[in-house]
Amino acid sequence: MVLFENVNLRYGDGPAILQQVSFTLAPGSFHFIVGASGAGKSSLLRMMYLAQRPTSGRVNLFGQEIDQLKRHDRPLLRRRVGVVFQDFRLLPHLSALDNVALPLRVAGVAENKIRDHVTELLRWVGLADHVDALPATLSGGQQQRVAIARAVITRPSLLLADEPTGNLDDAIAVRLMYLFGELNKVGTTIVVATHSERLVQQFSHRQLRIEQGIVRLIPQRSEAA
């Protein structure tokens, strides 16, 4: 599903962010990307959702080499990837419903199918009463749930989440992780970037641990045993 091979990344003439990164994420797997703030977790995710090209090395997504993708093909691949951004990146002028509907609209889904589908999902994430609310009128946690709904509305094959629990209290963070777990059970490949060691310890998933630009794959506890 996701293959990185000898990937290096640096911004301009700056220091290397990632060095010789190689790993494979199998379909239906669940991984944490772990590392301190500024370690390169977001950069690694950005390469997975095609917002960043590696300086060198090979990235393969869904069997397609990303450096050989034509501009026209990139959006088609992105539609198979759901992303929960660290800062949510909701469109401030659109309602919760329109924010969640955005991936469906850009994919050309018929308008009459969108409203029911999106309303149902917003109800599922506990925002049934905030369908028409603008992001600015929602709390941080509610905005995050809108962002999650937007990421999963298209039932993506790969779900990437950048510090998704950063703004949530512990109970909601755990609930969110269980939600990701449910999506994982139905076949979605999940990658969650977090700096929270406590969260990582709480759930037994494989880890991609970044330290000084080097990525190490750490198996889940059951595999290690």
Next chain:
Amino acid sequence: MRLFRSDLPLAGDASARFLPWIIGCMVYLAALALAGALSAENLAGRWHAELAGRFTVEMPPSPPSDEKEAKLRDITGLLSKIDGVTAVKLVGASEKAALLQPWLGGIELPDDIALPDLIVVEAGKAVDLAKVSVDLIAIDPAIRVDDHANWHGDLLAFSNSMTIVALIVLSLIALTAVSTVIFVTRTGLAIHRRVIEIVHLVGAQDTYIARQFLFHALRLGLAGGAVGAALAAATWLGLQRWLSGGNSGLLPSLTLSTGDWLAVAAVPVALAIVAMFTAQVTVLILLGREP
């Protein structure tokens, strides 16, 4: 309705406020330029139709006499016998006064004012005017035949000049519209860079984003164009009314046919379409340059 919905907040841009005014001004100028050219063409066409197939024989002024009457009879007799001539008409005193009215106003002409005698000849086919002149000079050496060729030539040159000027004005206006829309679109892309990035990240093609700019430009273009066209029509009708209300017959009447009005009405639509496609192409080019 889906075509017109926008995920980008383009309606709140400063461009949404000033672009309709710019387009409105451009449509106003373009519509008046086109109306002027069409009106000049109509005027030339009318004058041409009035003069086509006609020539005028002019005999210098002279006091009434039996000899003059005899000459006029000879002239009309000679002209009537020419192959192709369908009518020969001596212009009467009242008609001559009417011809002078635009220059002299409604005053009554004194009886002793000397005016040339005019004979208007209508011909269904080409007439050898050189031969006709020779025959008429035999009757009176001072007779002049005028086939209005010079007048026709000037008329055609005037009409063509007006058309060329209108085309230049329309081209400059279209160029200005294109430049303005490119500037506005570039600004819009810069302002909404972050939103566009998100829309891209959820899987939008460049064409999806370009379509939003396209309909935004179309909406603004039509809104501004409608105002500009309405003002141009009001200006034109006012001008028409003012000219037709004057006493001087020297001023031309600015008439437009239904087809001409439709052509003028097409100006705002055409400019809106130009704005629409300019916006789309600009977005596609600029987004295509991104890595």
